[in-house]
Amino acid sequence: MPLKIIIVGAGLGGLAAAISIKTEKPDHDVHVLESAPELAEVGAGLQVTPNATRLLTRWKVSHRLEKLSSSPKSFTIHRYNDGSILGRRENYGEEMLAKYKSPFWDMHRADLQIALFERAKELGVNFRLGALVTALDLETPSVTLVCGDRIEGDLVVAADGTCLASRCRRTFLGKPSPPLPTGDLAYRVILRVEDIKDNSLRTFFGTPRVALWVGPDCHAICYPLKGNSLLNLVLLVPDNLPQGVTRETGDLQEMRAVFRDWDPRLQTLLSMVPQVDKWKLMHLGEMEKWHNEQATIAFLGDACHPMLPYLAQGAGSALEDGAALGVLLSTADCREDLPKALKLYEQLRKTRSTTLQERSIIQRRINHLANGLEQEQRDEILLQQLEEPQPGYPFYWLDPTQQSFVYGYDVYAEVCNLSLQPVSMGRHAREEDMAPGIHSREDFDRYLVAFNNNDTPVYTSFYADDAEMALGPVVLCGLDSIKDFFNTGRRVIAEHIAPEIVIMNDHAMAVTATITFTAKIDFTEPFLDIGPPVLKGGGYNTFFTIFYELNEHKQFKNIYAGRVKPSKTFGPGTY
Incomplete structure (x- = not known):
C-alpha cells in the first residue's frame, strides 16, 4: 500500500530524499513543499565528493552536471604569507575517480539543486513552491501552510534547513534551540576567470585546482566552477559581526x-x-532523536545535524541522508512499518554525521593554527610527506585514512550491510542486516566513535557476551566484566583511541593506535602500568597494538592490547 510522504524543504537533502524514495518505491506518493516562490540561482560553490557523486550517478543526474562542474587537476596547500607549498597532490581528480570509482566535482549549489529538482519531477514527485509551512501536527501528521491549506500524510520529512530556520525542529523539540556562534565568519566570492589579467594568476589557475591557504585564525580556499569559467573563493576569518546579526x-x-x-x-x-x-558561522549540536516514537516525522540534513564547512561535507551528508531514508522507506508498505524503518535510518546515519561534525571542528583548528611550535610541527609533517601523505596527515583531503572514510563511503551498501557494490534497485534492508558487527572499516569507525564518546550501550553491542579482553596485566572475562571495568575507570579518566593503521579480514583485525588518557581527578598513584601520577587535566599519550578476534557474527570475541612504545606524559603537572 503506497504511503503519502510530505517533505518540507526543496534543498539538497529534501530533493535527495524525494528522488531516493521514488527510485526505490515508485508507488509512494511524494509531495515537496518549498517556501521560496522559485528555485533561484542562489548560494555559492560546493565540493561534491565521491561519496556524493556516486549517488548522482545512481539517480541518473550526473549527465546533467558534467559540463557544469569542474574536476581539479591538482590540490595544493599553501603557507599563508608567502604562498609556499606545504602539501600537494597532482592529478587529484583522476586519482579520486580511480580510487573511489566516482568523481570529485566542484560545482555551483544552484546547478546541483536544479538538476535534482528536474530529476525529481521526472520521477513523479509533486512540488508546491511558495508553500510556507506555519504549523505542524505530529499526531495526524499534517502541515498547515501560510495560505491556510492543511495537508495530511503518513510521514513528514523535515528538510527545512538549518537550525536557524527549521520550524519543524522547533515544533518537534517544543522549544527554540538557538545556535551558537563559532567565532568565525565567511566571505564568499565568485569571480569570472576571464576577468583575471594578472599573468601569475592566469598561470596559477590555468588548469583546474583546489588551492587552500592556511594561517593564524584564518584560511582561504579557491576552486573553479561551471566548467572552469568561474572561481569560487571562500575566506574564513574571526567573527566581528554584532550579536544577533548573521549576515551583512x-x-x-x-x-x-x-x-x-x-x-x-x-x-x-x-x-x-x-x-x-559576510556570513556569521553558527553551530548547533546534533539532535538527540531524528524521529518521534509515533513515526510521523523524520529529520535529515541541517535540520537535525548542521555541518560546519571545514570538511565541505554539508551537501554530501544531506544527500547521504536522503539516499538512506529512501531505501529504508521502500521497506514500508503501511504506517505500521514506519517505526522500524525510521529506527534503522537514525541508527545508520547518526554515528556518521556525528563523526563528520567532530572532524570538521578538528580540521578548523588545524587550518587556523597560530604561528608557533604546533604550527611548525604541522608544517614539518606536511613537508616530510609532500610526495606521499600518510595516515594522520593534518588535512583530510589528502590523508589516505580520513579521505577513505569520507569519500569511500557507499550509503546504499551501508544500508543493506552487504558489500561495497550498490544494492539492486528497490532491495529491502533487513533489521538483522543492521545488527552491530565489524563487517567493514565503517563499522569499526562507528564502534570507535561510540567508544571514545563513552556511549556504553552502543560500543558494547559490538562485543560478544563471552568476550575476553587482555589489557596488559588486566584480564577481563565476559561482557559484564568489560562493562564494569570501563564504567568504573571512566569516572576518573577519559580515553580516546586514534587508529593509525587498521588491517582486517573476515576473522580478525590488527590496529596500531595512539590512545590518549586524560585524568578527571588528581592521580596520587601511577595509572595501571601506563605512567606516573598526574594532576587533573594531565594524562598520557600511549602507543598500542590491538588485536581483535571476531566470532561468526563479526562481534569482538577476544581482544589483546599491548604497548609498543613508552608513554608520554602531558598536562599541568605530576606529583
Whole structure:
C-alpha cells in the first residue's frame, strides 16, 4: 500500500530524499513543499565528493552536471604569507575517480539543486513552491501552510534547513534551540576567470585546482566552477559581526586588510572583488532523536545535524541522508512499518554525521593554527610527506585514512550491510542486516566513535557476551566484566583511541593506535602500568597494538592490547 510522504524543504537533502524514495518505491506518493516562490540561482560553490557523486550517478543526474562542474587537476596547500607549498597532490581528480570509482566535482549549489529538482519531477514527485509551512501536527501528521491549506500524510520529512530556520525542529523539540556562534565568519566570492589579467594568476589557475591557504585564525580556499569559467573563493576569518546579526554587506577594505600579509596572489584576487557579503558561522549540536516514537516525522540534513564547512561535507551528508531514508522507506508498505524503518535510518546515519561534525571542528583548528611550535610541527609533517601523505596527515583531503572514510563511503551498501557494490534497485534492508558487527572499516569507525564518546550501550553491542579482553596485566572475562571495568575507570579518566593503521579480514583485525588518557581527578598513584601520577587535566599519550578476534557474527570475541612504545606524559603537572 503506497504511503503519502510530505517533505518540507526543496534543498539538497529534501530533493535527495524525494528522488531516493521514488527510485526505490515508485508507488509512494511524494509531495515537496518549498517556501521560496522559485528555485533561484542562489548560494555559492560546493565540493561534491565521491561519496556524493556516486549517488548522482545512481539517480541518473550526473549527465546533467558534467559540463557544469569542474574536476581539479591538482590540490595544493599553501603557507599563508608567502604562498609556499606545504602539501600537494597532482592529478587529484583522476586519482579520486580511480580510487573511489566516482568523481570529485566542484560545482555551483544552484546547478546541483536544479538538476535534482528536474530529476525529481521526472520521477513523479509533486512540488508546491511558495508553500510556507506555519504549523505542524505530529499526531495526524499534517502541515498547515501560510495560505491556510492543511495537508495530511503518513510521514513528514523535515528538510527545512538549518537550525536557524527549521520550524519543524522547533515544533518537534517544543522549544527554540538557538545556535551558537563559532567565532568565525565567511566571505564568499565568485569571480569570472576571464576577468583575471594578472599573468601569475592566469598561470596559477590555468588548469583546474583546489588551492587552500592556511594561517593564524584564518584560511582561504579557491576552486573553479561551471566548467572552469568561474572561481569560487571562500575566506574564513574571526567573527566581528554584532550579536544577533548573521549576515551583512562586507566592507572590501576590511576584508583586504585581514589578508594584507598573505600570499600576493591571494591579495591580487581580492583586489578584483567588486562587492562581498559576510556570513556569521553558527553551530548547533546534533539532535538527540531524528524521529518521534509515533513515526510521523523524520529529520535529515541541517535540520537535525548542521555541518560546519571545514570538511565541505554539508551537501554530501544531506544527500547521504536522503539516499538512506529512501531505501529504508521502500521497506514500508503501511504506517505500521514506519517505526522500524525510521529506527534503522537514525541508527545508520547518526554515528556518521556525528563523526563528520567532530572532524570538521578538528580540521578548523588545524587550518587556523597560530604561528608557533604546533604550527611548525604541522608544517614539518606536511613537508616530510609532500610526495606521499600518510595516515594522520593534518588535512583530510589528502590523508589516505580520513579521505577513505569520507569519500569511500557507499550509503546504499551501508544500508543493506552487504558489500561495497550498490544494492539492486528497490532491495529491502533487513533489521538483522543492521545488527552491530565489524563487517567493514565503517563499522569499526562507528564502534570507535561510540567508544571514545563513552556511549556504553552502543560500543558494547559490538562485543560478544563471552568476550575476553587482555589489557596488559588486566584480564577481563565476559561482557559484564568489560562493562564494569570501563564504567568504573571512566569516572576518573577519559580515553580516546586514534587508529593509525587498521588491517582486517573476515576473522580478525590488527590496529596500531595512539590512545590518549586524560585524568578527571588528581592521580596520587601511577595509572595501571601506563605512567606516573598526574594532576587533573594531565594524562598520557600511549602507543598500542590491538588485536581483535571476531566470532561468526563479526562481534569482538577476544581482544589483546599491548604497548609498543613508552608513554608520554602531558598536562599541568605530576606529583
